[in-house]
Amino acid sequence: xxxxxxxxxxxxxxxxxxxxxxxxxxxxxxxxxxxxxxxxxxxxxxxxxxxxxxxxxxxxxxxxxxxxxxxxxxxxxxxxxxxxxxxxxxxxxxxxxxxxxxxxxxxxxxxxxxxxxxxxxxxxxxxxxxxxxxxxxxxxxxxxxxxxxxxxxxxxxxxxxxxxxxxxxxxxxxxxxxxxxxxxxxxxxxxxxxxxxxxxx
Numbered sequence: 001x002x003x004x005x006x007x008x009x010x011x012x013x014x015x016x017x018x019x020x021x022x023x024x025x026x027x028x029x030x031x032x033x034x035x036x037x038x039x040x041x042x043x044x045x046x047x048x049x050x051x052x053x054x055x056x057x058x059x060x061x062x063x064x065x066x067x068x069x070x071x072x073x074x075x076x077x078x079x080x081x082x083x084x085x086x087x088x089x090x091x092x093x094x095x096x097x098x099x100x101x102x103x104x105x106x107x108x109x110x111x112x113x114x115x116x117x118x119x120x121x122x123x124x125x126x127x128x129x130x131x132x133x134x135x136x137x138x139x140x141x142x143x144x145x146x147x148x149x150x151x152x153x154x155x156x157x158x159x160x161x162x163x164x165x166x167x168x169x170x171x172x173x174x175x176x177x178x179x180x181x182x183x184x185x186x187x188x189x190x191x192x193x194x195x196x197x198x199x200x201x
Contacts, residue, residue, distance in 0.1 A: 111138060122145045131159075
């Protein structure tokens with residue numbers, strides 16, 4: 001074998017060794033790249049999941065807030081409508097009572113109240129200021145010692161009978177009947193979610 005052939009064999013051997021090293025290096029590089037890619041994908045996936053979770057949490061919180069606000073507005077609207085209904089209902093009732101006290105049925109009704117339980121001697125009949133002129137018509141069947149007096153607390157009508165010693169008072173006023181009706185209606189229907197009556201009535 002001549003020198004030229006030996007050189008060719010040597011070059012082939014070096015080339016094969018170099019190719020092997022290159023192939024090994026490429027394989028290692030590919031493995032490193034694959035590992036880096038997997039790590040990057042895992043990091044990206046984890047980051048994406050965190051971002052999705054954060055966005056979900058924000059969306060959920062925003063949704064809950066909006067639902068809460070909508071529910072609150074709905075409740076306020078419902079309570080407001082119910083309160084307006086209550087006010088209108090009792091305004092109508094108040095007007096009917098006012099119409100009654102201005103009618104011809106009012107004096108006979110007052111007389112019936114006094115006839116149900118005749119006041120004792122010395123009793124004081126309490127009326128609203130506007131009804132004091134009716135005293136002459138009302139005292140016909142009463143003991144002479146009974147007197148009449150205006151009571152500023154009576155604004156709608158009716159009367160109260162105060163005993164001679166001032167310790168007992170029979171309240172037959174439309175004011176008390178109206179207030180009791182309102183309290184009972186308010187309580188039974190749980191208006192406004194509480195027990196306090198509306199001061200505008």
